[in-house]
Amino acid sequence: MIVCVCNAIREDEVRAEARKGATCPLEAYKALGFEPQCGCCLNCAQDIIDEERGVASRSKSSRVVIEFPRAA
Numbered sequence: 001m002i003v004c005v006c007n008a009i010r011e012d013e014v015r016a017e018a019r020k021g022a023t024c025p026l027e028a029y030k031a032l033g034f035e036p037q038c039g040c041c042l043n044c045a046q047d048i049i050d051e052e053r054g055v056a057s058r059s060k061s062s063r064v065v066i067e068f069p070r071a072a
């Protein structure tokens with residue numbers, strides 16, 4: 001399954017990076033040579049990482065939020 005459409009990052013790639021130690025999507029994406037674009041995938045990617053690491057899912061208040069500048 002594709003987790004990140006912008007970068008074509010697959011779920012198994014995110015899981016592999018979580019097993020190597022990534023604790024958040026930014027770390028996992030960076031290790032894969034990418035960075036977030038639209039940010040739509042980050043909460044889903046975080047859930048996958050948390051699941052792979054055996055961490056209880058984060059509450060919404062601690063979810064990954066990245067704000068991107070608006071186009072002029």
Ligand code: FES
Nearest residue numbers: 004006037038041
């Ligand atoms: S879907 Fe991942 S950055 Fe856009």
